[in-house]
Structure formats: C-alpha cells, structure tokens
Amino acid sequence: MHYSFCILFLFFVLKINAYNAPDQNTILLPLNAWASQRVLTKVVAKKVRELGYNVEFVEIGSTDQWGALRKGIIHLQIEVWQSDQTNAFTEAVKKGFVIDAGRHTAQGREDWWYPEYVENICKGLPDWRALNKCSSIFSNNSKSSKGIFYTGPWNYRDADLIRSLKLNFKIERLKDANAIWTKLRNAKKIEKPIILLNWTPNWIDVRIKGRFVNFPKYEEECETDPGWGVNKNMLYDCGNSLVTILKKAAWPGLKKKYPCIFLLLKNIDFTNDMISEAAALVVVDGYTEEKAVSLWLKKYSQDSKKWLGFECPLNLE
Template sequence: MKTTKSIIRDHCLWAFVGLATVAGAPMAASADVPESDRTIRLTLNDWTGQNLTTNLMGRVLAEMGYSVEYVQADYIAQFTGLASGDLHVAMEIWETTARDQLEEAVAAGDVVDLGETGMHAIEEWWYPSYVEELCPGLPDWEALRDCGDVFATPQTQPDGRYLGGAVTWGGYDEERIEALDLPFEVIHAGTDAALFAEIQAAYQRQTPIIAWVYTPHWAPIQFDGEWIEFPEYTEECYEDPSWGVNPDMAYDCGKPRGWIKKAAWPGLQEEWPAAYEAISNFTIDNETIGTMIGYVDLDGRPLDMVVDEWIAENEDVWSTWIPN
C-alpha cells in the first residue's frame, strides 16, 4: 500500500493547475469581517459535486465580505497545499477514499478537520438493474465470478471490464479483483464526465456495464440499479491479509462508506475566524447536491447559474452558516 507521503510525492508535480477569482461585491458583511485582506483559497477537484459545494461555500464567504479564489488541485496532493498554507480549504474529503490521508495530516498538525458536510458517501461497483437477467445472483459479488464474459469488451476479453474512476481517486479496485479472484480488468475513465457519459450511454442502449458509481450524484437518482454487495468493509480488511475470504491478501471486501468532511489549513481559524466558523457550519444533503449535479451534467446548465439559483432560493439555509 502506498503511504500518504508517497502518494503526495507521485502527484505533487501537477497538483495545482490554475486559479479563478470570484468577482462581484459582497452583499453582506459585518463590521469585523473580513479580519484580513488576504484571499481565501478553496480547492476545486475533478468532479462536479465537489465543484458545487466549493462554489456554494465560496459564494457565502463572498457574501460575508471575503475575497475568494478557487484553485484547481489534485484530490490527494491538495493535502500538501493545505499544510503549507498555499491552499486554505478543501470542501470534500471522503471517508471512502481519503480517510487515512486526512487522519494522518490531522495527527501531524498539517491540516484541521472542520467536521462533516452532512453528505453520506457511497462509492462502489454498480450495475443497471437490467443486467441481473444476464448475471443471475447479483447483487451478490460471487455472481461476478461466473459472468465476467457478460461485461467483456475487445479490450478486456475474455475478462469483464470494470469501468473505474479516474486513477487519482484510488479505491483499490485492482487489489480487490485479485483478492476476490474476479475475472475482471479495471479500465479507468479519464474524467468524472467521461465515466458518467459512458454509464448514461450504456443505460440508454441497455448494454451490460459495471462501473464505479458514487453518491451524492445524479446517477443513483436517475437510473435504476444496484451496488454490488461485497463482504462488508472493516479496517482489518485493508490492513490484515488474514482477515476475510482470502487469508493471503488484503482488500477482499467492499469499499468503506461514511462521512464527507471539510478540511483546512491550520492557520485558517486565526487568520479568518468568522470564515472558519461559517465553513465549519456548512451542511447540505445528498439529494440536494445530487439534484444540482444533474442540472449541470444532464441538463447542461452552467455551474455558476445553478449555484446562483440555489443561493437566491435558500437564504434561510446558508444564512445559518454565518456566525452572528
């Protein structure tokens, strides 16, 4: 298993790729805010939902009087920027993929945990319900041992193809396939958009597909399907090869499920205490964000427009994030 330091080293060459500044004068600010004239930098990762939550928070910070920048950053390598103070806030750290990195960074004093967002994370192998006729026994994972050919492509045959997320997302899918002796090969989608475009196309054609699907997202709302039921995740599954159905290998279980948290540069509270409290207070649910992702990814509406509309219609929600 790679350590956090090795993962960060692997990605640090391309961790930070550009800036976009929020324009427009703030609509509301207390006499004590902003406490500093420095700009707060929020990270943007490579999926629509994270861009939405980050822009929502950025808009509220702007309402409070802060100068805000959005900085494109690699999901794992952003921990380096948060530790150094080059980046200040990451709005979505998923327990399913980055719990170890967050806990290690917090323990080292490099990052501050700002608490849960209110969203519940699931990231797992998923298939459309019509596939069950072709692979009897689903959603039990053991059914996959007998029907890899159902999902085979010229690129993977005779093995089935599992359409994974971007390589930077992690997930241990290759290790899971080996540990559970599944006749599958992982083919990684290049981007979040490419992943769900292919899932949508397969669903429309009713062709077999098994892929990485997560929530919050529009796909579990729009499509009838199921997540594969692997042996339930435990810490021992990832850390102790003797645990589980394969006594010689780790990762012989499903992926963890759990919280999505906010994380920050340790100096955030001292530099911008009201912003620190507002970000800590941020909360939203899966259905709200999943619906908004659909507006962007399915309906083609500009992300800024979707954020603007939510802000205009939900002042009773976001105003509770702002400290009195």
C-alpha cells in the same frame, strides 16, 4: 549593459512573482473532478465574498489536495469522502497536516455499481461472486473474457480488491466524473452491461436505477489482517464501508489567519438532497456551473443563510 540587463531581469521576475501570489485577503478554494464538489465550492465562494474576501479557484486532483492543504496552497475543502480509517484525509489529520472541520448531515456510499438491467443478463448479482461468471459481458473486446471496471482519477484500492478476490477484471481509469457518466449514458441507451465506480448522494440516485455490488462487508481488519476474510493471504478482500462520512477539511493556519472563514466552514452543513441537487443541475439538466450555483442558492436560500449566522471574531486562539 550587463548591469542594466540584470536590473531589468530582476524587475520582470519580481513582477511575475507578485502577479502569481494571491493577496492576503484572498481565500483559495479547490475545484475537484466531480460536479457536486465544484458547484458547492462555488456556492461557498459566494458566502466567502459576502464576508469581504476575494476568492481564487485552484483546479486540483483530490489526491494532490492534501499536500496543498498542508502548505496553504488551498485553504479548505467542503466535500471530503471518508470511506475508511486509513485514507489520506484521516492520515493527514492524525499527523496534524490538515484540520478536520466537522461532518455534514449527509452520509454516502462509494463502490462498484451497475444499472439495474444488468441483472437480467448476469444472474446472481448483486453478490460479488457473480462477477467472474459474467465477466465477459463487461468486456469491450469480444475476444476477451476480462471485464472492465470504469473509475476516475482517484486513489481507491480497486486494484487490491481485484487481486485479493481474484476478479477477472481490469481497471480503466477515466479523466473525471463526466467521462464516467458519458460511459454510463452510452451504455444505458442500448442496455449494454457496464460496471463502474458510483457514489451516493449523486444525481444517479433519482435518474437511473441500479445497485452497488455486495462485496464481503467492510471491517477494519480487512485492511490490517491478511488472515481476515475470504483470502487468507491478502489484505483488502472486502468492499468499501457501507457508510461514507462526508466531512470538511481546513489548512492548519485557517483558524488563526482567517477566523471568519473558519467559522463559516464549521457552519456549512450539506444534506444528501443538497449534494444530489448540485450534481443533477449540471450533469442531468445541463446547466453551467455558474447557473447551477444560482439555482441551488435559490432553492436552499434559507439553509445557506444560516451559515453566516455569527459575528466575525478578531481571532479564535
């Protein structure tokens, strides 16, 4: 009886493991917490299937994805925002944990942002020094003068920025980009002051007028030399880089195991308009991600066809 139980238990364990493990013909693609990445990843999934591979999507945070890429839990990432030279992507590439698969034509920016109407209430913006003079208007508590900066589940250095520039603000971290946009829409309806993390290219570019806060200009010394900048005792007393490079990343084993997918990844190239459109179709127009993929591919059919303009090699070694 005991022997039979062990055999039965082993059977179920093996069956479960076999079910969970993707087959050798499956490409694992990450889905992050913002619309453009999700839509464009599903666009790429269609191209992967055209090459004869299966696709599985993995819901994963942008900070967790680097360990997953290193281990092959996911195989690639098509939208990496490289805002400085010390971020997780750069460090992972330096250590050989992740492959830098090239950059997109698109260039971006990420930083604190507010709707244009806020300038009527907080004179001096977009200069960062106006923030403390007006911090109370960004509070959600009438008894508090401490403003709120809304951001998502991403590993930015906003807490360091607040400390080093002595900003009278606290961070409210929301679960994803959709939660940020809900806060923004609700504030805009009544022209309530709000300040939040925004990035471009994004749907906001063509829907809501606003500006990034002008913090002290980013230089590498801001992250390495406490004596640099406004605060002589602390690092990170500057904004993000005015130009964020958008890149692609790959699992180190992708080139050898899936050479056709590696070439596809190298060929993919997004413009600012392509990324903005992917986000707007979901966030503004209200389409499902699947419908957005269909509409996006219809608009950019010629561009996306070029991604498959190669012959699959047996290997790239």
